[in-house]
Amino acid sequence: MKHKFSFPLSGAILAIMAVSLYLDACSSLEEEQELSNSLDVNVVEPVERDFDEIKDRGVLRMITRYSSNTYFLHQGVEWGFEYELVRRFAKEHDVALEVVVIGVGENPYDMLNSGQGDLIAGNYTTTPERKKYVDFTHPYNLVDQVVVYSSEIGDPPPTVDDLALSGIPVTMRSNSSYYHRIQDLWEDSTNISVNLVPNQKDTESLLFDVSRGKYSATVADDNIFQASAKYMDGLVQGPTISENDTIAWAVRKNASQLKKEMNRFLSDHFQFRSEGKDPKRSLFLDVLKQRYFEGGRQVAEYYSPSPDMEKSGSLSPYDELIQTVADSAGLDWLMVTSIIAQETKFDPMAKSWAGAVGLMQILPRYSQVTDTTMLYNEEVNLREGVRIINNHLDHYSYIDSTDRWSFALAAYNAGEGHMADARRLAIDHNKDPNEWDNVADALLKLMHRSYYRNARYGFCRGIETVRYVREINSRYKVYKNIMAMEDYNEDEALPGVLGFFN
Template sequence: MHSTPRYFRATLISLCLLLTACGQSLPEWRNGKLVVIVPESSWGARAEFERELVQLFADHLHSSVELIPSPQDKIDRSLRRHHAHFAAASLRSEINIDSLHFGPSYQTVREQVICGRTPRLPRKIAELSGNSLTVVAGSAQETSLRELRDRSPNLQWEARRGLSASELLQEVADGTADCAVANELQVADARNYYANLVTAFDIGTPSRLAWAFSRDVDPDLLREAKTFFARIQQDGTLNRLLDRYYGHRNRLKQIDAAAFVTSTERDLPEYRSLFQEAADLTSIDWRLLAALAYQESQWDPLATSYTNVRGMMMLTEDTADRMGVKNRLDPRESIIAGAKYLALLKEQMPDRIPEPDRTWLALAAYNQGYGHLEDARILTTRNGGNPDSWTDIKKWMPLLNQPGYYETLKYGYARGGEAVILVESIRSYYDMLKRLDSESVAAETKPISYSLIEPLKRLLR
């Protein structure tokens, strides 16, 4: 039986969803039901970010929400036909001003031409001649290219439908395309997997991303959106959300990302079942536990630090005794004890602290101790921050090594900056494992996608 090509599958799904919305008139948003177009799940963090932002807006309106995933090149038409109340799909607010109305801008990103490593890297539009250039159809990046064509009439590109920017960047990394256009956030994420991607140059002016409404949008709905964004900008919710999805993405150097992906192929299979066993015992995602272990020991069960912290999860003697560990160098004992200790730290947190901040704070405590985390929270409060938000705490925790700060706190000196680096690195490794694991499940092959590993191996040679 022939499989349906991915583009047609994505299109059929989107059409079915849109037709479902068309089968009945668009519900009145005042009656408690929003219908919103969002990016397809292949957009990864961007799709998750937009969906969470929409849910917050629905909560603001005390509404339920129906999400309709859609390719970007279908959004304009769908809004004009009133298939949805608005589109939360990272659209460039400068585009389609005749047919769409935009809400407040909530993020600014640079659009970039990305190429594979080559002796003759193009540094301006004119030098793209002879190179293939791809872009997601209907995206903000394609709009930027259209604007550039007014000044560079010979500029050519291929607008790809049914593919995400990350998939286009993979084609560049694999050598099946010369260059692609993506925004800086998409590029930062892709570089964790494809070490041979190079930024050639920025194009146009930075894009201001915003939600899109039809030109005849109900003014009251647009007014509510403006009120909502003003509130979440003022109270810090928007910054925390942006940090949750993007704040850690530039933490890893390419060489670190390359070594990690190679290690997932070489070392992780031996210990994966142990991480899964620990996950079953603690209800903590095995991939998070694996990311923590890699940050601590690079999955080396015999690792030992100069302070005599030892084993896969780098347990201190006190922690090992507390968790009933007999041999810190036994990988199973270490992984299960480390997982239980992390779960214990999470349980100690005040009930009001939500996820994922609860996990990030627990990881910081895993590194520096719960007392020093409490000191960091107190310091954050003193300086007007939110003691329950990792985004705020990580600004102040590094100051625990300065006498002017730690001398005023209960637990004294701590290497707070080390904890921040640890948490942010684990977040990056965790994101990478989630993607690598999902690709391996989809492919039903080895635990890690070969196409992701090979470009990174080349960096290590």
């Protein structure tokens, strides 16, 4: 049986998961099949880390792509169907959620099995090919695979057989569940022409390319198509090639405890009914479905940002101001942005129960600004916050650069007094007080009376401070990854991360 392939020589890819080089044409069918069947997995022996260790560490790491239906930033705040669902699971088990964005050229299966993350949450269909390398949880969605045409092709073929006869190439990735379905159709002698592109291309970016006529057709899950069609012009739904595919999280094959806990969680939110009926979803899952696939404000503005949003920056409404102030103080503006996201989610009018105010939650008694009302001014507040952070960094200047920021962040959150207590406690336990992990452990001990009754500054909610530091550092890594994509695309004259779909 002979199948039709066409390979573009070059092209622009969406900055969300950008890569500009296309695959060269294969010289034989055997080479084509080797390419198409490969998930490019290199790490096949998973690390030993199951739910107990995740609980002890207090962090669940979620591997995902940067897209409107998985994880994205809107006005500096984190959103996404997968992000909110996994965050709910993490919260129920009292662990922090750390997002690991798949970078250019990175393989999610290798990232999972090497221990960079604990699950892949990316709207993944369970397929036999994927199950060779990872295990899957209980499903949390059912989707149909539909062909999506560009409106520029005229009258689109209405059936799968008509599509095969038309010779119109359907553009897709070789590691997608869509391609596996196409291979099944080939076995049934339905010769659909396929145009393979790099595995870094995601469904959303391919839909965009189809909407502007770069490609004639692609395949998408029906929920992703329906969400995209609300904000992308030029998309026409074609025939269904697969029905009721199960969407699930991927975990390591040896993470049976984690899978068990996730299955228990997902079963509370998604259950199959009798044949022919829609599955039963919890209210929470229905809300997420409405928000991300049926048209929420955040997703609409992700696709079609207003002029004011476009001017606000890629990460937050205050990118330009943060860069200016941080640069003048010699600080990394991405770290400052991450602190503000943690403190107030970029709300300049925020005020805490303790009296901390403004973007960076400045306590007036520690401020050099005498007029407290001025701390609600974004620039004044930002300069005060940066000044205080710099003081903490100077205070710990003798500490290794890797840990120095963690110490400064902890002091910013808990105060230098509690930090001094924690460091003394670390010494009492014969541990190096200049290593963050040791001090973090001591901060947790200061929540217990047997330790804090002998501490100079008394009780400390150490778990909050440890999480504060961990989440800021985690978000900082995400920001760096996003900006690396932005820089890459700027160098390649490709579209930017946000403000793109206008």
